Amino acid sequence: MQTIREVMTTVPLTVDESTSLATVERLFSRYQMRHLPVTHQGNLSGILFARDVEAVLKLHNVSHEEQTIALIVNRHPRQVAPNVGVKDLIQEMAQKKIEAVVVVDGGKVIGIFTVIDALHMLEGLL
DSSP, X not given: OOBGGGTSEESOOOEETTOBHXXXXXXXXXXXXXXXXXXXXXXXXXXXXXXXXXXXXXXXXXXXXXXXXXXXXXXXXXEEOTTSBHHXXXXXXXXXXXXXXXXXXXXXXXXXXXXXXXXXXXXXXX
């Protein structure tokens, strides 16, 4: 059985809850990513989606430098242990329309697995 550890994006970039909207906007742009695990005191506390940041920046008249991401973080990200089977996780992601799963070991973020990662796996089969 192939595990998520074998196919996840390892040591993903993470940000603390106190990070500003401006900083995460730059990170999303610079690294061309759409999901960002959020930590508090080193432990996973949520996940941030680029579309949520974009919406806040468009809809609200807020200071990008002063406003933190704390209020827009998804506090209930799907998280899995690194030994979870890839097939089962992909099936769950498809059924529940989950875009990204944070891989956690001992409370610490060690990876992320996204729909794009699943598509790259599929690409390798074609």
